[in-house]
Amino acid sequence: MTPIKYNLENIKKNIPSNVKLVAVSKTKPEADIIEAYNCGQIIFGENRIQELQQKKQNINLPIQWHMIGNLQSNKIKYISEFITLIQSVSSFKLLTDINNEAKKINRIIPCLLQIHIAKEETKSGFLESELLNLLEKNNLQEFKNIRIDGLMGIATFTNDTRQVEKEFKSLNALFNKLKSEYLNNTNFTELSMGMSNDYMIAIEQGSTMVRIGSSIFGDRVYS
Ligand SMILES: *Cc1c(COP(=O)(O)O)cnc(C)c1O
Numbered sequence: 001m002t003p004i005k006y007n008l009e010n011i012k013k014n015i016p017s018n019v020k021l022v023a024v025s026k027t028k029p030e031a032d033i034i035e036a037y038n039c040g041q042i043i044f045g046e047n048r049i050q051e052l053q054q055k056k057q058n059i060n061l062p063i064q065w066h067m068i069g070n071l072q073s074n075k076i077k078y079i080s081e082f083i084t085l086i087q088s089v090s091s092f093k094l095l096t097d098i099n100n101e102a103k104k105i106n107r108i109i110p111c112l113l114q115i116h117i118a119k120e121e122t123k124s125g126f127l128e129s130e131l132l133n134l135l136e137k138n139n140l141q142e143f144k145n146i147r148i149d150g151l152m153g154i155a156t157f158t159n160d161t162r163q164v165e166k167e168f169k170s171l172n173a174l175f176n177k178l179k180s181e182y183l184n185n186t187n188f189t190e191l192s193m194g195m196s197n198d199y200m201i202a203i204e205q206g207s208t209m210v211r212i213g214s215s216i217f218g219d220r221v222y223s
Contacts, residue, residue, distance in 0.1 A: 001218045004032060005039045008216055011199075015210060019203055022066055022192075024213030026051065027220045030059055036216065037061050045087070045211050049075040056082055068152075068211060070124055073097040080105055087112040087152040087192055087211075090124045092134060095143055102145035110147045112192055115174060117167040118156040125153065128174055135182045148183060150190030150208070151175050155198055164198050168205035175206075 008023075015021060024045040025033050033044055033055065042062075046052035047069025056065055056079075064084040071088055079086075080101040089095060089111045102109040116125035126134075140148060153171040155164045175191050194202025194210035202210060214220060 004035050004216060008036060008039050008041060011212060011215060014200060015203060019207060020190075020209040022068070022209060022211040023216050024068065024195075024211050025055070025217060026069070026213065027222065028213075028217045030055055032217050033059060033063070034061070037063060043084070045213075047088075049078050053078045066211075076101045077104075080107065080109065083109065085110045085112065085149065088114045088124075090114045090116075090126060095140065095146060099143040099145045108145050108147050110149045110187075112150050112152040112190060113148060115151050115153045115171055117153040117171050119158075119163070120156060123154055128170075131174075131178075135178070139182060147187050149187050150192065151178070152192035154195070155193070155202075157197075161198075161201060165201050165205060168193050168198075168202050168207070172206040 011021065020043060021041070022043045022045040023036050023041045026047045043064045043066060045066040045068040046055065052065060052067065065082060067079060067083055067086045068088055071086065071094060073094065076098055086098060086109060089098065098109055098111060113131065114125035115131065116123055116127050151171060151174065153167070155167045158164065171193055172191060179188050190208050191206055192209040192211060193207045196212050196215035199207070199210040199212060
């Protein structure tokens with residue numbers, strides 16, 4: 001396996017300086033996170049609350065933690081104090097529940113709305129039509145303890161680059177539509193798209209934030 005430092009340097013060569021890099025450290029040991037941090041990596045993404053909470057507790061470094069995985073309402077409280085960005089807000093109920101938890105601790109929690117762009121049914125997120133319907137009725141201003149910073153999407157896992165490109169293009173179009181018609185506040189700026197296999201395509205299609213795991217830390221082994 002190539003060293004983390006080398007992988008990080010390689011990726012940084014490929015991404016413009018205005019695109020944020022989230023190092024996705026799920027399933028990886030704390031030593032890997034510390035190693036990446038020592039190479040200058042600040043933002044880390046995790047997809048399980050318990051693992052995220054444990055790593056946050058054990059690693060005493062000024063890391064910016066992003067939640068990128070499916071979120072259960074009853075677990076929001078475990079990350080609400082420290083989470084920098086929740087990227088995986090995929091329902092009105094989650095908006096409500098995150099807002100309530102944030103209110104309890106007097107915080108405004110930055111969030112991204114996750115949009116379902118892939119062909120796979122298993123992936124979660126708002127359907128575009130569902131979100132537009134919601135915003136027609138409700139501009140989300142009631143959620144005083146949430147700041148909506150942008151959108152996140154996961155493309156179909158496929159070698160068909162045209163399909164992936166099409167999905168990222170549609171997410172970018174939705175982002176621009178929301179920005180001009182519904183969420184025209186200054187904070188709505190992030191378009192989180194692109195992973196190890198497709199981040200170059202995502203950047204071409206306007207990504208401002210890529211989430212990269214295996215190309216930094218090596219393949220994940222699930223037990
Ligand atoms: C695991 C994961 C990633 C990173 O995937 P890689 O293919 O390892 O880069 C990015 N985004 C989300 C939401 C993930 O769950």
